[in-house]
Amino acid sequence: MTKLTQSALETLIKTGAPSLKAVLFYGQDDGLVEECRERMTKAVVADKDPFRLVELTPAKIKDDPAVLSAEANALSLMGGRRVIIVRGADNYFTATMKSFLPAYKGDALIIVTAGNLKTKDSLPLLFAESSDLAVFPCYSDEGAALKRFVFQNIAEQGFQTTPDVINFIADNLGADRLQSRSELAKLFAYMGAQKTITMDDAAACIGDASALSIDRMLYALSGGNQRELHETLDRLFAEGENAIGLLRAASAHMKKFHIVLAKIADGVPAETAVAALRLHFKREDEFKDRLQMWNLTKAGRALDLLTQAERDCKFASRPQKLICGRVFLQIAAQARK
Numbered sequence: 329m330t331k332l333t334q335s336a337l338e339t340l341i342k343t344g345a346p347s348l349k350a351v352l353f354y355g356q357d358d359g360l361v362e363e364c365r366e367r368m369t370k371a372v373v374a375d376k377d378p379f380r381l382v383e384l385t386p387a388k389i390k391d392d393p394a395v396l397s398a399e400a401n402a403l404s405l406m407g408g409r410r411v412i413i414v415r416g417a418d419n420y421f422t423a424t425m426k427s428f429l430p431a432y433k434g435d436a437l438i439i440v441t442a443g444n445l446k447t448k449d450s451l452p453l454l455f456a457e458s459s460d461l462a463v464f465p466c467y468s469d470e471g472a473a474l475k476r477f478v479f480q481n482i483a484e485q486g487f488q489t490t491p492d493v494i495n496f497i498a499d500n501l502g503a504d505r506l507q508s509r510s511e512l513a514k515l516f517a518y519m520g521a522q523k524t525i526t527m528d529d530a531a532a533c534i535g536d537a538s539a540l541s542i543d544r545m546l547y548a549l550s551g552g553n554q555r556e557l558h559e560t561l562d563r564l565f566a567e568g569e570n571a572i573g574l575l576r577a578a579s580a581h582m583k584k585f586h587i588v589l590a591k592i593a594d595g596v597p598a599e600t601a602v603a604a605l606r607l608h609f610k611r612e613d614e615f616k617d618r619l620q621m622w623n624l625t626k627a628g629r630a631l632d633l634l635t636q637a638e639r640d641c642k643f644a645s646r647p648q649k650l651i652c653g654r655v656f657l658q659i660a661a662q663a664r665k
Contacts, residue, residue, distance in 0.1 A: 331447075331456045332464040337364070340462065344371045344409070348462055349429065350438035352417075352455040354445050355466030359506025361441050364464060365413065372411050372437050380404045383413045386421050396424065401434040410436040417442045422450040429458070466505075474498045474508075481512050482525065489525040496527060499541055499563070500534045541567075542574070546581040547611070549656055550618045552663030557656060571648035572641050578656065579634045585619060586627040593624055621663045630659045 332340070345351065345368065353364040373380045382399045389396050399412050414421070417440050425440075445452055447465065455463035475498040482489055497515075501508045515533040519525060545560035547553075564574065584605055591601040598619070607615055637655040641648040 331452075332462050337464050341367050341371045345437060345462070347460065348437060349432060349460045350425070350440060350455070351461065352440045352442065352452065352463040353466055354442035354452060354463070356444040357466045357505050358443070359509070360466035363505055363509075364466060365415075365439055365441050368437075368439055369411050369413065372409050377404070377406065377408065379406055380408050380410045381413070382410065383415065385415060386417050386424070389414070389421075389424055393424070393427075396428055396438075397432065400428075400432060400436045400438060402436075412436050412438045414438065414440045417451060419445065419450045422454050425451075425454060429461075474501060477505075477508065478512070481509070485516050487516070487519065487523050487525050489530075493525055493527050493530050497530050497534050500530075500567075542569070542577055543611075545574070546578060547614055547618070549578060549660055550581060550585065550622070550663060551614075552621060552660045554657060554660050557660050558653075561653060561656060565649055571652035572638055575634055575638045575641065575652055575655070578659075579631060579638075582627055582630045582634065582659070584615070585622050586624065586631060588619060589622065589624045589627055618663070626662055626665075630662060633659060 340348070340351070351368060353361045353368075355361060369381070370376075384396065384399065396412070396414075400410075402410065404410050421440070421442075440451075440455075442451060447453075452463050452465070455461040475494055478494050478497045478501070482494070497512075501511055511534050515525070515530065518533045519529060522529075541560055541564055545557060545564060548556035548560060561574075565571075588598070588601040588605065591604075592598055598616070602612065602616060602619070605615075633655050637651050640646065640651045644651065
């Protein structure tokens with residue numbers, strides 16, 4: 329097996345992964361990690377039979393190295409395949425798996441969960457490179473993936489809506505899967521017997537834009553996309569975001585460009601300088617594209633403008649939203665020069 333795509337994961341869940349010895353779910357989205365673990369567990373042990381389901385921790389396995397092998401090779405009293413869950417693993421667990429796997433001849437499925445590891449870390453690599461193991465990275469929902477998630481959940485619950493409402497909901501959900509499910513559950517409870525979700529219904533129940541919409545606004549700013557900048561900024565203000573808070577978010581964003589450009593000027597390779605920021609992998613290429621639009625002088629000027637705008641918001645008589653909007657458009661225009 330290898331690193332799983334979403335469709336490959338769905339196939340494994342439908343079939344119960346009969347050919348796999350173990351699967352790893354890891355990533356920054358703890359909610360999605362837990363959701364994948366639960367779905368895979370139910371695919372093998374649908375009734376949560378306690379004789380077929382065992383939970384271990386890396387600490388317990390470290391204290392008793394034989395416990396993983398003993399549990400994995402044990403037979404269920406009532407028959408059926410067993411599941412061994414190991415929560416909270418990290419790269420130190422790689423050695424345990426390497427020691428365990430060669431001698432493992434049982435049919436139990438080992439489900440391992442871990443936090444925000446890198447793709448090239450030892451534990452994900454082990455699961456990606458072994459034919460009878462599989463790995464699925466759980467990254468935060470964004471963009472088209474988040475819209476698909478919203479659409480699927482609405483359809484599964486028997487509701488109908490329009491693309492505009494789906495877009496609104498996706499734009500106003502956070503990136504964590506469990507939090508998103510919680511927000512949608514509130515919406516479904518609010519709807520009651522009514523099966524058509526309107527924009528008013530969605531606006532009444534779904535949380536504000538949070539970091540996702542702010543992130544979109546920031547990349548529109550640094551990319552010189554004035555139209556998207558205007559749209560996202562209007563939405564954020566309509567949802568109650570504070571101008572000074574947005575100016576500070578923009579300063580932190582532009583400071584990343586300034587830091588990278590300063591390192592490049594000192595002779596550090598661009599790839600190395602960008603990697604040090606530890607950006608989300610979906611944003612790394614976007615950041616690199618925008619980096620080509622900036623130089624050290626322009627980035628420094630943008631930071632000066634943002635600092636002055638925050639001062640103006642605190643002491644000038646003009647509306648804060650106007651000050652914020654004008655300086656953002658000014659910076660976006662700089663990106664295109």
